[in-house]
Amino acid sequence: MPKHTVAMLGTGKMAEAVLAGLLRSGWSADQLVVTARRPARGAELAERYGVTVVGNTEAAERADILVIGVKPQDAAALLGEIGPKVSANKLVVSLCAGLTTGFFADRLPGDAPVIRVMTNTPALIGEAMTAISAGPHATGEQLAVAEEMFKPLGATVRVPEYQQDAVTALSGSGPAYFYLMVEAMIDAGVLLGLPRQVAHELVVQTAVGSAVMLRDSGEHPVKLREAVTSPAGTTAAALRELENHGVRAALLSALEAARDRAAQIAGEMRQ
Structure with a gap:
Protein backbone atom coordinates (compact mmCIF):
# COMPACT_ATOMS: atom_id res chain seq x y z
CA MET A 1 0.00 0.00 0.00
CA PRO A 2 1.50 3.38 -0.97
CA LYS A 3 1.81 6.02 1.68
CA HIS A 4 -1.63 7.57 2.12
CA THR A 5 -3.36 9.56 4.80
CA VAL A 6 -6.93 8.48 5.41
CA ALA A 7 -9.60 10.61 7.05
CA MET A 8 -12.51 8.74 8.60
CA LEU A 9 -15.30 11.31 8.46
CA GLY A 10 -17.87 9.91 10.84
CA THR A 11 -17.15 6.95 13.05
CA GLY A 12 -20.26 4.88 13.50
CA LYS A 13 -20.13 1.11 13.86
CA MET A 14 -19.20 0.39 10.26
CA ALA A 15 -16.61 3.15 10.01
CA GLU A 16 -15.07 2.05 13.30
CA ALA A 17 -14.91 -1.51 12.00
CA VAL A 18 -12.97 -0.26 8.97
CA LEU A 19 -10.72 1.88 11.19
CA ALA A 20 -9.95 -1.05 13.48
CA GLY A 21 -9.38 -3.34 10.52
CA LEU A 22 -6.90 -0.96 8.91
CA LEU A 23 -4.92 -0.64 12.11
CA ARG A 24 -4.93 -4.38 12.68
CA SER A 25 -3.72 -5.01 9.12
CA GLY A 26 -0.67 -2.83 9.50
CA TRP A 27 -1.71 0.75 8.87
CA SER A 28 -0.09 3.24 11.23
CA ALA A 29 -2.18 5.49 13.46
CA ASP A 30 -0.12 8.33 11.97
CA GLN A 31 -1.78 7.63 8.62
CA LEU A 32 -5.28 8.01 10.04
CA VAL A 33 -7.31 10.97 11.27
CA VAL A 34 -10.89 10.71 12.44
CA THR A 35 -13.79 13.02 13.13
CA ALA A 36 -16.59 12.59 15.62
CA ARG A 37 -19.72 14.61 16.24
CA ARG A 38 -19.49 14.21 20.03
CA PRO A 39 -16.30 15.11 21.90
CA ALA A 40 -16.74 12.09 24.17
CA ARG A 41 -16.81 9.79 21.15
CA GLY A 42 -13.68 11.42 19.77
CA ALA A 43 -11.87 10.95 23.09
CA GLU A 44 -12.95 7.30 23.17
CA LEU A 45 -11.54 6.66 19.68
CA ALA A 46 -8.30 8.48 20.43
CA GLU A 47 -7.76 6.39 23.56
CA ARG A 48 -8.78 3.10 21.98
CA TYR A 49 -6.86 3.40 18.69
CA GLY A 50 -4.27 6.13 19.21
CA VAL A 51 -5.56 8.14 16.25
CA THR A 52 -5.78 11.91 15.93
CA VAL A 53 -9.24 13.45 16.20
CA VAL A 54 -9.80 16.68 14.25
CA GLY A 55 -12.66 18.69 12.73
CA ASN A 56 -14.23 17.77 9.41
CA THR A 57 -12.58 20.49 7.32
CA GLU A 58 -9.14 19.85 8.80
CA ALA A 59 -9.51 16.13 8.17
CA ALA A 60 -10.50 16.76 4.55
CA GLU A 61 -7.54 19.08 4.12
CA ARG A 62 -4.96 16.75 5.69
CA ALA A 63 -5.91 13.46 4.02
CA ASP A 64 -5.76 12.28 0.42
CA ILE A 65 -8.37 9.54 0.97
CA LEU A 66 -11.64 10.66 2.55
CA VAL A 67 -13.82 7.85 3.89
CA ILE A 68 -17.39 9.06 4.40
CA GLY A 69 -18.82 7.04 7.27
CA VAL A 70 -21.70 9.20 8.47
CA LYS A 71 -25.35 8.18 8.37
CA PRO A 72 -26.84 8.70 4.90
CA GLN A 73 -29.12 11.46 6.14
CA ASP A 74 -26.08 13.39 7.42
CA ALA A 75 -24.03 13.09 4.23
CA ALA A 76 -25.32 16.19 2.43
CA ALA A 77 -24.45 18.51 5.32
CA LEU A 78 -20.99 16.96 5.63
CA LEU A 79 -20.28 17.33 1.92
CA GLY A 80 -21.38 20.95 2.06
CA GLU A 81 -18.89 21.53 4.87
CA ILE A 82 -15.87 19.79 3.34
CA GLY A 83 -16.58 20.52 -0.34
CA PRO A 84 -14.12 23.44 -0.66
CA LYS A 85 -11.32 21.15 0.59
CA VAL A 86 -12.03 18.34 -1.89
CA SER A 87 -10.00 18.46 -5.11
CA ALA A 88 -9.56 16.04 -7.99
CA ASN A 89 -6.40 14.61 -6.40
CA LYS A 90 -8.34 13.39 -3.34
CA LEU A 91 -10.20 10.11 -3.40
CA VAL A 92 -13.63 10.02 -1.77
CA VAL A 93 -14.74 6.60 -0.49
CA SER A 94 -18.38 6.31 0.56
CA LEU A 95 -19.60 3.79 3.13
CA CYS A 96 -23.11 5.31 3.07
CA ALA A 97 -25.71 2.65 2.32
CA GLY A 98 -28.04 3.60 -0.51
CA LEU A 99 -26.23 6.76 -1.64
CA THR A 100 -24.99 6.74 -5.22
CA THR A 101 -21.72 8.17 -6.47
CA GLY A 102 -23.88 10.69 -8.33
CA PHE A 103 -25.16 11.98 -4.98
CA PHE A 104 -21.57 12.85 -4.05
CA ALA A 105 -20.67 14.20 -7.48
CA ASP A 106 -23.60 16.63 -7.31
CA ARG A 107 -22.30 18.04 -4.01
CA LEU A 108 -18.55 18.08 -4.57
CA PRO A 109 -16.59 20.44 -6.82
CA GLY A 110 -15.20 19.57 -10.23
CA ASP A 111 -14.40 16.00 -11.08
CA ALA A 112 -13.86 14.67 -7.56
CA PRO A 113 -13.39 10.89 -7.84
CA VAL A 114 -15.79 8.81 -5.75
CA ILE A 115 -15.70 5.10 -4.94
CA ARG A 116 -18.80 3.48 -3.46
CA VAL A 117 -18.06 0.71 -0.96
CA MET A 118 -20.28 -1.69 0.91
CA THR A 119 -18.46 -3.72 3.52
CA ASN A 120 -19.62 -5.39 6.72
CA THR A 121 -18.71 -5.59 10.40
CA PRO A 122 -16.51 -8.73 10.17
CA ALA A 123 -13.89 -6.18 9.06
CA LEU A 124 -13.14 -6.10 12.80
CA ILE A 125 -11.61 -9.58 12.57
CA GLY A 126 -10.26 -9.51 9.01
CA GLU A 127 -13.19 -11.45 7.53
CA ALA A 128 -15.20 -8.71 5.83
CA MET A 129 -16.92 -8.99 2.47
CA THR A 130 -16.45 -5.72 0.60
CA ALA A 131 -17.99 -4.73 -2.73
CA ILE A 132 -16.44 -1.78 -4.57
CA SER A 133 -17.86 0.35 -7.40
CA ALA A 134 -16.20 3.24 -9.21
CA GLY A 135 -18.00 6.52 -9.86
CA PRO A 136 -17.73 8.24 -13.26
CA HIS A 137 -14.64 10.31 -12.36
CA ALA A 138 -12.69 7.55 -10.60
CA THR A 139 -9.81 6.03 -12.52
CA GLY A 140 -8.79 2.40 -12.64
CA GLU A 141 -5.77 3.28 -10.53
CA GLN A 142 -7.98 4.89 -7.86
CA LEU A 143 -10.27 1.88 -7.87
CA ALA A 144 -7.21 -0.29 -7.28
CA VAL A 145 -6.15 1.94 -4.37
CA ALA A 146 -9.56 1.50 -2.73
CA GLU A 147 -9.43 -2.23 -3.37
CA GLU A 148 -5.98 -2.55 -1.79
CA MET A 149 -7.20 -0.49 1.16
CA PHE A 150 -10.05 -2.91 1.92
CA LYS A 151 -8.37 -6.16 0.88
CA PRO A 152 -6.60 -6.63 4.24
CA LEU A 153 -10.04 -6.47 5.90
CA GLY A 154 -11.24 -9.64 4.14
CA ALA A 155 -12.43 -10.46 0.63
CA THR A 156 -13.20 -7.85 -2.01
CA VAL A 157 -15.20 -7.89 -5.23
CA ARG A 158 -15.80 -5.26 -7.90
CA VAL A 159 -19.40 -4.80 -8.96
CA PRO A 160 -21.21 -2.33 -11.21
CA GLU A 161 -22.82 0.35 -9.08
CA TYR A 162 -26.38 -0.63 -9.98
CA GLN A 163 -25.83 -3.89 -8.04
CA GLN A 164 -24.83 -2.15 -4.80
CA ASP A 165 -28.32 -2.12 -3.27
CA ALA A 166 -28.45 -5.90 -3.70
CA VAL A 167 -24.98 -6.17 -2.15
CA THR A 168 -26.19 -4.09 0.80
CA ALA A 169 -29.08 -6.50 1.32
CA LEU A 170 -27.02 -9.66 0.94
CA SER A 171 -23.66 -9.04 2.62
CA GLY A 172 -23.82 -5.57 4.13
CA SER A 173 -26.76 -6.56 6.33
Whole structure:
Protein backbone atom coordinates (compact mmCIF):
# COMPACT_ATOMS: atom_id res chain seq x y z
CA MET A 1 0.00 0.00 0.00
CA PRO A 2 1.50 3.38 -0.97
CA LYS A 3 1.81 6.02 1.68
CA HIS A 4 -1.63 7.57 2.12
CA THR A 5 -3.36 9.56 4.80
CA VAL A 6 -6.93 8.48 5.41
CA ALA A 7 -9.60 10.61 7.05
CA MET A 8 -12.51 8.74 8.60
CA LEU A 9 -15.30 11.31 8.46
CA GLY A 10 -17.87 9.91 10.84
CA THR A 11 -17.15 6.95 13.05
CA GLY A 12 -20.26 4.88 13.50
CA LYS A 13 -20.13 1.11 13.86
CA MET A 14 -19.20 0.39 10.26
CA ALA A 15 -16.61 3.15 10.01
CA GLU A 16 -15.07 2.05 13.30
CA ALA A 17 -14.91 -1.51 12.00
CA VAL A 18 -12.97 -0.26 8.97
CA LEU A 19 -10.72 1.88 11.19
CA ALA A 20 -9.95 -1.05 13.48
CA GLY A 21 -9.38 -3.34 10.52
CA LEU A 22 -6.90 -0.96 8.91
CA LEU A 23 -4.92 -0.64 12.11
CA ARG A 24 -4.93 -4.38 12.68
CA SER A 25 -3.72 -5.01 9.12
CA GLY A 26 -0.67 -2.83 9.50
CA TRP A 27 -1.71 0.75 8.87
CA SER A 28 -0.09 3.24 11.23
CA ALA A 29 -2.18 5.49 13.46
CA ASP A 30 -0.12 8.33 11.97
CA GLN A 31 -1.78 7.63 8.62
CA LEU A 32 -5.28 8.01 10.04
CA VAL A 33 -7.31 10.97 11.27
CA VAL A 34 -10.89 10.71 12.44
CA THR A 35 -13.79 13.02 13.13
CA ALA A 36 -16.59 12.59 15.62
CA ARG A 37 -19.72 14.61 16.24
CA ARG A 38 -19.49 14.21 20.03
CA PRO A 39 -16.30 15.11 21.90
CA ALA A 40 -16.74 12.09 24.17
CA ARG A 41 -16.81 9.79 21.15
CA GLY A 42 -13.68 11.42 19.77
CA ALA A 43 -11.87 10.95 23.09
CA GLU A 44 -12.95 7.30 23.17
CA LEU A 45 -11.54 6.66 19.68
CA ALA A 46 -8.30 8.48 20.43
CA GLU A 47 -7.76 6.39 23.56
CA ARG A 48 -8.78 3.10 21.98
CA TYR A 49 -6.86 3.40 18.69
CA GLY A 50 -4.27 6.13 19.21
CA VAL A 51 -5.56 8.14 16.25
CA THR A 52 -5.78 11.91 15.93
CA VAL A 53 -9.24 13.45 16.20
CA VAL A 54 -9.80 16.68 14.25
CA GLY A 55 -12.66 18.69 12.73
CA ASN A 56 -14.23 17.77 9.41
CA THR A 57 -12.58 20.49 7.32
CA GLU A 58 -9.14 19.85 8.80
CA ALA A 59 -9.51 16.13 8.17
CA ALA A 60 -10.50 16.76 4.55
CA GLU A 61 -7.54 19.08 4.12
CA ARG A 62 -4.96 16.75 5.69
CA ALA A 63 -5.91 13.46 4.02
CA ASP A 64 -5.76 12.28 0.42
CA ILE A 65 -8.37 9.54 0.97
CA LEU A 66 -11.64 10.66 2.55
CA VAL A 67 -13.82 7.85 3.89
CA ILE A 68 -17.39 9.06 4.40
CA GLY A 69 -18.82 7.04 7.27
CA VAL A 70 -21.70 9.20 8.47
CA LYS A 71 -25.35 8.18 8.37
CA PRO A 72 -26.84 8.70 4.90
CA GLN A 73 -29.12 11.46 6.14
CA ASP A 74 -26.08 13.39 7.42
CA ALA A 75 -24.03 13.09 4.23
CA ALA A 76 -25.32 16.19 2.43
CA ALA A 77 -24.45 18.51 5.32
CA LEU A 78 -20.99 16.96 5.63
CA LEU A 79 -20.28 17.33 1.92
CA GLY A 80 -21.38 20.95 2.06
CA GLU A 81 -18.89 21.53 4.87
CA ILE A 82 -15.87 19.79 3.34
CA GLY A 83 -16.58 20.52 -0.34
CA PRO A 84 -14.12 23.44 -0.66
CA LYS A 85 -11.32 21.15 0.59
CA VAL A 86 -12.03 18.34 -1.89
CA SER A 87 -10.00 18.46 -5.11
CA ALA A 88 -9.56 16.04 -7.99
CA ASN A 89 -6.40 14.61 -6.40
CA LYS A 90 -8.34 13.39 -3.34
CA LEU A 91 -10.20 10.11 -3.40
CA VAL A 92 -13.63 10.02 -1.77
CA VAL A 93 -14.74 6.60 -0.49
CA SER A 94 -18.38 6.31 0.56
CA LEU A 95 -19.60 3.79 3.13
CA CYS A 96 -23.11 5.31 3.07
CA ALA A 97 -25.71 2.65 2.32
CA GLY A 98 -28.04 3.60 -0.51
CA LEU A 99 -26.23 6.76 -1.64
CA THR A 100 -24.99 6.74 -5.22
CA THR A 101 -21.72 8.17 -6.47
CA GLY A 102 -23.88 10.69 -8.33
CA PHE A 103 -25.16 11.98 -4.98
CA PHE A 104 -21.57 12.85 -4.05
CA ALA A 105 -20.67 14.20 -7.48
CA ASP A 106 -23.60 16.63 -7.31
CA ARG A 107 -22.30 18.04 -4.01
CA LEU A 108 -18.55 18.08 -4.57
CA PRO A 109 -16.59 20.44 -6.82
CA GLY A 110 -15.20 19.57 -10.23
CA ASP A 111 -14.40 16.00 -11.08
CA ALA A 112 -13.86 14.67 -7.56
CA PRO A 113 -13.39 10.89 -7.84
CA VAL A 114 -15.79 8.81 -5.75
CA ILE A 115 -15.70 5.10 -4.94
CA ARG A 116 -18.80 3.48 -3.46
CA VAL A 117 -18.06 0.71 -0.96
CA MET A 118 -20.28 -1.69 0.91
CA THR A 119 -18.46 -3.72 3.52
CA ASN A 120 -19.62 -5.39 6.72
CA THR A 121 -18.71 -5.59 10.40
CA PRO A 122 -16.51 -8.73 10.17
CA ALA A 123 -13.89 -6.18 9.06
CA LEU A 124 -13.14 -6.10 12.80
CA ILE A 125 -11.61 -9.58 12.57
CA GLY A 126 -10.26 -9.51 9.01
CA GLU A 127 -13.19 -11.45 7.53
CA ALA A 128 -15.20 -8.71 5.83
CA MET A 129 -16.92 -8.99 2.47
CA THR A 130 -16.45 -5.72 0.60
CA ALA A 131 -17.99 -4.73 -2.73
CA ILE A 132 -16.44 -1.78 -4.57
CA SER A 133 -17.86 0.35 -7.40
CA ALA A 134 -16.20 3.24 -9.21
CA GLY A 135 -18.00 6.52 -9.86
CA PRO A 136 -17.73 8.24 -13.26
CA HIS A 137 -14.64 10.31 -12.36
CA ALA A 138 -12.69 7.55 -10.60
CA THR A 139 -9.81 6.03 -12.52
CA GLY A 140 -8.79 2.40 -12.64
CA GLU A 141 -5.77 3.28 -10.53
CA GLN A 142 -7.98 4.89 -7.86
CA LEU A 143 -10.27 1.88 -7.87
CA ALA A 144 -7.21 -0.29 -7.28
CA VAL A 145 -6.15 1.94 -4.37
CA ALA A 146 -9.56 1.50 -2.73
CA GLU A 147 -9.43 -2.23 -3.37
CA GLU A 148 -5.98 -2.55 -1.79
CA MET A 149 -7.20 -0.49 1.16
CA PHE A 150 -10.05 -2.91 1.92
CA LYS A 151 -8.37 -6.16 0.88
CA PRO A 152 -6.60 -6.63 4.24
CA LEU A 153 -10.04 -6.47 5.90
CA GLY A 154 -11.24 -9.64 4.14
CA ALA A 155 -12.43 -10.46 0.63
CA THR A 156 -13.20 -7.85 -2.01
CA VAL A 157 -15.20 -7.89 -5.23
CA ARG A 158 -15.80 -5.26 -7.90
CA VAL A 159 -19.40 -4.80 -8.96
CA PRO A 160 -21.21 -2.33 -11.21
CA GLU A 161 -22.82 0.35 -9.08
CA TYR A 162 -26.38 -0.63 -9.98
CA GLN A 163 -25.83 -3.89 -8.04
CA GLN A 164 -24.83 -2.15 -4.80
CA ASP A 165 -28.32 -2.12 -3.27
CA ALA A 166 -28.45 -5.90 -3.70
CA VAL A 167 -24.98 -6.17 -2.15
CA THR A 168 -26.19 -4.09 0.80
CA ALA A 169 -29.08 -6.50 1.32
CA LEU A 170 -27.02 -9.66 0.94
CA SER A 171 -23.66 -9.04 2.62
CA GLY A 172 -23.82 -5.57 4.13
CA SER A 173 -26.76 -6.56 6.33
CA GLY A 174 -25.93 -10.27 6.10
CA PRO A 175 -24.17 -10.73 9.45
CA ALA A 176 -27.37 -9.75 11.25
CA TYR A 177 -29.27 -12.60 9.58
CA PHE A 178 -26.69 -15.14 10.72
CA TYR A 179 -26.65 -13.76 14.26
CA LEU A 180 -30.44 -14.05 14.39
CA MET A 181 -30.23 -17.66 13.22
CA VAL A 182 -27.56 -18.46 15.82
CA GLU A 183 -29.59 -16.75 18.53
CA ALA A 184 -32.67 -18.80 17.60
CA MET A 185 -30.70 -22.05 17.54
CA ILE A 186 -29.20 -21.37 20.97
CA ASP A 187 -32.68 -20.67 22.36
CA ALA A 188 -33.85 -23.93 20.80
CA GLY A 189 -30.99 -25.78 22.48
CA VAL A 190 -32.06 -24.39 25.85
CA LEU A 191 -35.63 -25.43 25.11
CA LEU A 192 -34.36 -28.94 24.39
CA GLY A 193 -32.72 -29.08 27.81
CA LEU A 194 -29.13 -27.96 27.23
CA PRO A 195 -27.39 -25.39 29.45
CA ARG A 196 -27.22 -22.06 27.61
CA GLN A 197 -23.41 -21.98 27.57
CA VAL A 198 -23.25 -25.49 26.12
CA ALA A 199 -25.86 -24.60 23.50
CA HIS A 200 -23.90 -21.45 22.64
CA GLU A 201 -20.65 -23.37 22.17
CA LEU A 202 -22.30 -26.07 20.08
CA VAL A 203 -24.05 -23.63 17.75
CA VAL A 204 -21.18 -21.16 17.32
CA GLN A 205 -18.60 -23.82 16.48
CA THR A 206 -21.06 -25.52 14.15
CA ALA A 207 -21.57 -22.18 12.36
CA VAL A 208 -17.82 -21.53 12.13
CA GLY A 209 -17.06 -25.02 10.87
CA SER A 210 -19.87 -24.95 8.34
CA ALA A 211 -18.79 -21.55 6.99
CA VAL A 212 -15.14 -22.59 6.63
CA MET A 213 -16.14 -25.88 4.99
CA LEU A 214 -18.41 -24.04 2.56
CA ARG A 215 -15.64 -21.56 1.70
CA ASP A 216 -12.73 -23.97 1.45
CA SER A 217 -14.33 -27.08 -0.06
CA GLY A 218 -15.57 -25.39 -3.23
CA GLU A 219 -18.70 -27.52 -3.04
CA HIS A 220 -22.18 -26.18 -3.76
CA PRO A 221 -24.20 -25.63 -0.56
CA VAL A 222 -26.85 -28.04 -1.83
CA LYS A 223 -24.26 -30.83 -2.04
CA LEU A 224 -22.96 -30.09 1.46
CA ARG A 225 -26.50 -30.00 2.85
CA GLU A 226 -27.34 -33.31 1.19
CA ALA A 227 -24.23 -34.89 2.74
CA VAL A 228 -25.71 -34.16 6.20
CA THR A 229 -29.24 -35.27 5.30
CA SER A 230 -29.84 -39.01 5.60
CA PRO A 231 -33.11 -40.39 4.20
CA ALA A 232 -35.86 -40.25 6.83
CA GLY A 233 -33.31 -39.06 9.37
CA THR A 234 -33.26 -36.29 11.96
CA THR A 235 -31.89 -33.61 9.59
CA ALA A 236 -34.53 -34.39 6.99
CA ALA A 237 -37.25 -33.99 9.62
CA ALA A 238 -35.82 -30.64 10.70
CA LEU A 239 -35.45 -29.35 7.13
CA ARG A 240 -39.04 -30.33 6.40
CA GLU A 241 -40.20 -28.13 9.27
CA LEU A 242 -38.07 -25.21 8.09
CA GLU A 243 -39.60 -25.50 4.62
CA ASN A 244 -43.11 -25.86 6.07
CA HIS A 245 -42.59 -22.64 8.00
CA GLY A 246 -41.41 -20.79 4.91
CA VAL A 247 -37.87 -20.02 6.05
CA ARG A 248 -36.56 -19.88 2.47
CA ALA A 249 -39.39 -17.58 1.38
CA ALA A 250 -38.89 -15.41 4.46
CA LEU A 251 -35.21 -14.94 3.58
CA LEU A 252 -36.08 -13.95 0.03
CA SER A 253 -38.61 -11.42 1.30
CA ALA A 254 -36.16 -10.09 3.89
CA LEU A 255 -33.44 -9.45 1.33
CA GLU A 256 -35.89 -7.80 -1.04
CA ALA A 257 -37.00 -5.52 1.81
CA ALA A 258 -33.38 -4.58 2.59
CA ARG A 259 -32.64 -3.87 -1.08
CA ASP A 260 -35.78 -1.76 -1.42
CA ARG A 261 -34.93 0.17 1.73
CA ALA A 262 -31.48 0.98 0.34
CA ALA A 263 -33.08 2.35 -2.82
CA GLN A 264 -35.64 4.25 -0.73
CA ILE A 265 -32.88 5.94 1.26
CA ALA A 266 -31.32 7.20 -1.98
CA GLY A 267 -34.71 8.51 -3.09
CA GLU A 268 -35.28 10.30 0.19
CA MET A 269 -31.88 12.00 -0.08
CA ARG A 270 -32.76 13.34 -3.55
CA GLN A 271 -35.89 15.08 -2.28
